[in-house]
Amino acid sequence: MDPEHIVFIQHMAPLAMFAVAFGVGGWVLTTWLRIKNGYPLDGAWGQAVYPKKDEEMVERLRLLSSENAQLRAELGSVKDRLATVERIVTDASYRLDREIEGLRGPAN
Structure with a gap:
């Protein structure tokens, strides 16, 4: 070469x-x-x-989907409860009651 x-x-x-x-x-x-x-x-x-779909994967997907639905429902109820608590805390009469209790002083 x-x-x-x-x-x-x-x-x-x-x-x-x-x-x-x-x-x-x-x-x-x-x-x-x-x-x-x-x-x-x-x-x-x-x-x-x-990916191949086998019975185990299909079952796992079904279980995860049902768990996801349950968690979403629980999250919705927690959001509703939180909204209720926020409404109570920001309510003027609730605030007034706390101020009156604060003026009375500690219970003896």
């Missing part, structure tokens, strides 16, 4: 390795972003790769 060809290959090898590393890094970043944001992954020929 000609020495000029060897020198040329030695100068181009780092550039080729950089291009390959850049391509692999871009693929990894794209796949990570797809997974993070919930987009389907592509297979080798462009077909979408979806």
Whole structure:
């Protein structure tokens, strides 16, 4: 092989390795972003790769959905109770009663 060809290959090898590393890094970043944001992954020929649904996963999803509904209902009732407490505390007559009790002094 000609020495000029060897020198040329030695100068181009780092550039080729950089291009390959850049391509692999871009693929990894794209796949990570797809997974993070919930987009389907592509297979080798462009077909979408979806997770398999087995009975255990379907049951777990059903249980989580029912637990989510229960927690949302409980949160709604807590919000209602908090609104009632806020209304009582900000009520003028409640404030007046507290001021009168404060003026009476400590109970002996």
